[in-house]
C-alpha cells in the first residue's frame with residue numbers, strides 16, 4: 001500500500017494563491033507607478049514607491065530622490081521567427097533575430113532582454129521568474145559593484161543557489177556606479193541562448209555631459225547560433241566542430257547569409273536615426289559568448305571614446321573599435337556628414353574572421369532614405385585608421401597611439417593616482433592555459449573508471465579543460481557566501497602539489513579587506529586567435545600595463561621574472577599616470593596585464609575568463625575579500641541548496657511504523 005500525502009502539498013499551494021493574486025494585482029495597478037506614499041501613523045516609515053521601466057529611463061537630475069525601479073523577467077523557451085511574427089497584432093512578441101527559426105530562452109519575449117535604464121542611486125528590483133522547465137537560471141549584473149548587495153551578484157554556488165524552474169528570485173540592489181553595463185545569465189552556456197540585455201546607469205553629474213547632445217543609443221552586440229548552446233557543450237567531434245558563432249546580431253537583429261547558397265535573407269537591420277549637426281553618445285555592449293571579437297565602425301564617422309566598462313576616460317578619437325565578450329565602450333559620434341544613410345559594420349575577428357562573419361546596422365540622417373547609397377562593405381580590406389583595443393598588444397606598453405589605442409593607453413578622467421602610491425599589500429601571479437587531454441592520449445579523460453572530468457571539444461578536435469592558476473574551478477554544492485557546507489570543496493593548502501593533473505577544486509583567494517591587490521594575469525601557452533578577456537565581479541581593475549610576447553612562445557618563469565622587473569622599474573620611474581578603470585581586460589594572445597584594485601568591497605567575487613566555454617570548464621576563481629563580519633546578514637529565508645546525503649537507511653526505516661499506519 002502507498003501513502004499519499006497530497007493534502008499537505010495542495011494546501012500549501014492553495015495558501016499561496018491569494019498571495020500571487022495580490023502581487024499580480026499590485027503590479028497591474030496604474031496608480032502604483034505614480035507617487036504613492038503609504039504613511040503609516042505608527043512607524044512614520046514611507047513604503048517605497050515603485051516606478052515603471054519607462055518612468056525610470058528619465059533625464060537624471062542631480063539631487064533628485066532615488067526611484068525604485070521594478071522589472072519582471074519572465075524567462076521561457078521561445079522561438080525565433082515563430083507564430084507571433086505572422087500577424088500584425090502580435091508583432092510585439094515577434095522575435096525576428098536573423099529570421100532563422102531556432103529555440104532560445106527569451107526574457108519577456110524580447111531579444112535582447114528588456115533595457116534597464118536608471119539614474120545613479122536608483123534601486124533596481126528584478127523578479128526573475130524561471131519558466132524554463134528543466135533548466136536553472138541566475139542573472140549577473142555585469143559591471144555593478146554590489147557593495148552592500150553581495151547576495152545579488154547572480155553567480156550560482158558563489159552568491160546564491162540557482163533559481164529552479166517554476167520559481168522566482170527577487171534581486172534588489174542600488175545602482176552605485178554609473179555607466180554602460182549589462183546583465184546576462186551566469187549558468188552554464190545559457191547566456192548565449194538570449195539571456196542578456198543592457199543595464200544603463202546614467203550619471204546626473206556626468207563630467208562628459210558637454211561632449212554630446214543626445215544619449216539614447218545602445219548598441220548591443222551578440223554572437224548567435226542557430227541551435228541551443230548546449231548542442232555545443234561539450235561540443236561536436238565529428239562534424240560542426242568547435243564553438244564558433246554562426247552570426248552576429250546588433251540589438252537582436254541582423255541578416256543571415258546562407259554559407260552554401262550564398263543567399264542573404266531580408267531580415268531587417270537596426271536603424272539609428274540622427275539629426276544633422278548633433279552629437280550622439282553610443283553605448284556599445286559586447287555580449288558575445290564565444291571567442292570571436294567584434295570590430296565596430298561607422299562609415300565616414302569616427303568616434304570619441306569617453307568611457308570603457310562604465311569608467312570615464314579622457315576623450316580620445318578613434319576610427320573603429322574592437323571589443324571582446326564582456327567589454328563596453330561609450331563613444332560619441334558627430335552627425336556632421338552629408339545627410340544620407342551610412343553603414344555600421346561589425347566584423348567578427350579571431351576565429352570568426354576565417355568564415356568572414358559580419359553584420360550591419362544603419363546610421364540614418366533624418367529625412368534620408370534608409371538604404372545607404374554606397375555598397376555594403378565587404379569583410380576584406382576594411383578602411384584604415386586608429387583602432388581602439390587592438391588585437392596586437394605589442395604597442396600597448398609604448399606611448400605610440402598613431403595606429404591603435406590600447407585600453408591602458410587611455411587615461412582615467414578621475415584622479416586615480418592614489419592606487420599607485422602604495423606598494424601592493426598582496427600580489428598574485430595568475431596564469432591561464434588549457435589542459436589538453438588529447439595531447440596526453442586522453443589519459444585521465446575516458447580511461448579511468450568512475451571518473452568523469454569536464455572538458456570541451458575544441459575546433460581542432462582536441463578535448464580541453466581550462467586552467468587558471470593551475471586549477472580547474474570546481475563549483476561548490478552550495479553558495480560560498482551563505483552556506484558553510486560549501487567550504488568542503490575549497491582547494492586545500494597542499495592540494496596543488498599532491499593532485500594528479502589537472503587539479504580540480506574550488507579555488508578561493510582570501511584577501512584582507514582594505515588591502516591593495518595587484519594581479520599579473522598571463523597567457524602561458526598561447527593559442528592562435530585567442531585573446532581571453534578577464535572579468536572581475538564587485539570591482540574594476542586599474543589597468544596599469546598590457547604587454548605581449550609576439551613570437552608566440554610559451555611564457556616561462558624567466559619571462560615572468562623579467563616582466564615583473566620591468567614593471568617595477570616603470571613604477572619607480574613614474575611611468576604610470578592615471579590608470580583607467582576597467583572590469584574586463586582582454587589579454588593579448590601570448591600576453592599579460594598588470595592590474596590593481598583596492599579590496600574595499602567585502603564579498604565572494606568571481607574572477608574569470610568571459611568566454612563562456614572557458615569559464616564553465618574551469619577558467620575562473622573566487623576572490624574572497626574580508627570575512628563573515630564584513631558582510632550584510634544573509635537575507636532571511638535566502639534559498640538554500642546542497643548535497644543531501646543522509647545516513648543510509650535500513651529497510652526498517654522505510655517500511656517501519658509508517659507502513660503499518662496506512
Ligand SMILES: *[C@@H]1O[C@H](CO)[C@@H](O)[C@H](O)[C@H]1NC(C)=O
Nearest residue numbers: 039040041042043044045046
Ligand atoms: C516623520 O518623518 C518626517 C519626514 O522625514 C519628519 O519630518 C518627522 O519629524 C517624522 N516624525 C516622527 C514622529 O518621527
Ligand SMILES: *[C@@H]1O[C@H](CO)[C@@H](O)[C@H](O)[C@H]1NC(C)=O
Nearest residue numbers: 301302303317318319385386
Ligand atoms: C575624425 O574625423 C575628422 C573629420 O572627418 C577628421 O578631421 C579627423 O582627422 C578624424 N580623426 C581620426 C582620429 O581619425
Ligand SMILES: *[C@@H]1O[C@H](CO)[C@@H](O)[C@H](O)[C@H]1NC(C)=O
Nearest residue numbers: 434436438439458460462527
Ligand atoms: C591538443 O593536443 C593535440 C594532440 O597533440 C594537438 O593536435 C592539438 O593542437 C592540441 N590543441 C590545443 C588547443 O592545444
Ligand SMILES: *[C@@H]1O[C@H](CO)[C@@H](O)[C@H](O)[C@H]1NC(C)=O
Nearest residue numbers: 439524525526552553554555
Ligand atoms: C608549450 O607548452 C605545451 C604544453 O606544455 C607544449 O605541448 C608545447 O610544445 C610548448 N610549445 C613550445 C613552443 O614550447
Ligand SMILES: [Cu+2]
Nearest residue numbers: 532609611614
Ligand atoms: Cu578564455
